[in-house]
Amino acid sequence: MSDTSLVDLPSIRDWIAASDDHSDHHLRLIQQVESLLSDGCELPTDESRLLASKLERWRYQRFNECGDSRQSMDETLIDQLDLWLNQLRGTNPRCLRSARHAVKPQATDDSFSEWFDPDRETESLQAMATRLTQEHFSISTPETGAGSGQRRMLLYAPLYVSSHCVNHCTYCGFQYPLKIDRIHLDRDEVLQQSRILRQRGFRHQLIVAGDFPRLTSTEYFCDLIAMLRQENLELSIEIASQSTDSYAAMKKAGVTGLTLYQETYDESVYRSLHLKGPKASYHWRLEAPDRAAEAGIGRIGLGVLLGLADPEEDVRAMLRHASYLKDRFPQLKLAFSLPRIRHAPDGYEIPFVIEDELLIRMYCICRLAFPDSELILSTREPAELRDRLKQICITQMSAGSSTTPGGYRETNDEEGITDQSLGEQFPIVDQRPVETIAAGLQEDGFDVQWTFAQPGSNG
Ligand code: SF4
Structure with a gap:
């Protein structure tokens, strides 16, 4: 793994080759990303922006294709694509998009959970809100x-x-x-x-x-x-x-x-x-x-x-x-x-x-x-x-x-x-x-x- 990847790239390539209906196209995209990121040129360029748009589209296709049954490799690919498109847009480092995890109920109470307590009277909530x-x-x-x-x-x-x-x-x-x-x-x-x-x-x-x-x-x-x-x-x-x-x-x-x-x-x-x-x-x-x-x-x-x-x-x-x-x-x-x-x-x-x-x-x-x-x-x-x-x-x-x-x-x-x-x-x-x-x-x-x-x- 390197600072441009979250996963061992050969293993993700193998997985794409085995599981993706458009594997040739997607493997070519990965090749272009690697080549651009290893070039050492200052990003973003028109070419890197265009490539980032393609990765963004691929990422959502993957979401749609795997539906509720995402495997850990799907999750890794989704994050990997996000990391790459940030780098190609010159916005690295930025933490990855993870709304899909954030909106789910958390193991510990949310900081605002106390306000949902049904024993709290509406009048007291109103007074505080006012x-x-x-x-x-x-x-x-x-x-x-x-x-x-x-x-x-x-x-x-x-x-x-x-x-x-x-x-x-x-x-x-x-x-x-x-x-x-x-x-x-x-x-x-x-x-x-x-x-x-x-x-x-x-x-x-x-x-x-x-x-x-x-x-x-x-x-x-x-x-x-x-x-x-x-x-x-x-x-x-x-x-x-x-x-x-x-x-x-x-x-x-x-x-x-x-x-x-x-x-x-x-x-x-x-x-x-x-x-x-x-x-x-x-x-x-x-x-x-x-x-x-x-x-x-x-x-x-x-x-x-x-x-x-x-x-x-x-x-x-x-x-x-x-x-x-x-x-x-x-x-x-x-x-x-x-x-x-x-x-x-x-x-x-x-x-x-x-x-x-x-x-x-x-x-x-x-x-x-x-x-x-x-x-x-x-x-x-x-x-x-x-x-x-x-x-x-x-x-x-x-x-x-x-x-x-x-x-x-x-x-x-x-x-x-x-x-x-x-x-x-x-x-x-x-x-x-x-x-x-x-x-x-x-x-x-x-x-x-x-x-x-x-x-x-x-x-
Ligand atoms: S909410 Fe109505 S206007 Fe908005 S996308 Fe759905 S059908 Fe269209």
């Missing part, structure tokens, strides 16, 4: 001192650009077999939608799309991001999991944040819900935050769709995932969102009904586990619950949202925020106009912000 949120998300001034000024609340808007999707996520209104009016916005249409949102105040916009590789390509997103950056906007993405190269291209185009929900961390439930399409690969999705952070995206939002599987287990796994990411990327700004599934297409029965009290408890636990993380709440929750949660721990809210591409209209009367007749991903429950929500926050003493780039904010 205090921590005030401490970490208030505006400091010389008069108020740290932790006692106005709380800040970021308002943001989702900007849906495409409802085309090849994935069969059984719980989603955009899933492939559903007959809905699919909409894909071109750059002019996206610009028009974005400007409507900008007029309403939103400088932080979240680009959202289904997964339809021919239409929702890296080039498409990079073009939109670069165009919207010209509008002086702050941009995040909530799109299909991307390769490291794709995330790097989007970062270069100007994106600063990624939102990506694992949906559920229960691997067998995940497989049963994601029947076909690229999203069926649990590990490709699980490691997307790693790839985004490796590509330099500095804000990452994790989440689970509460109700698909045991909610408490899912939140525990999400927090383990976050701890792992924070260890690997200490500068990363983390966010959490806990949407709950309340409506689903015909044929999908929601297995866990999540009551308001449980949702509040889970949000409080996120705050206690990660006191300085952003906690995000969307308009799929009712106004009363949003008003309650904002006082406790929420730091980012969407407002006046549409989940239909092209759904924002110039006029904004009380009922006309979205055009519900078009295919939407999920129904909006809090339908209050943006100005009503912003005014309510101000009346309650919040400092309403429209972008992270604010002076004086602790968050």
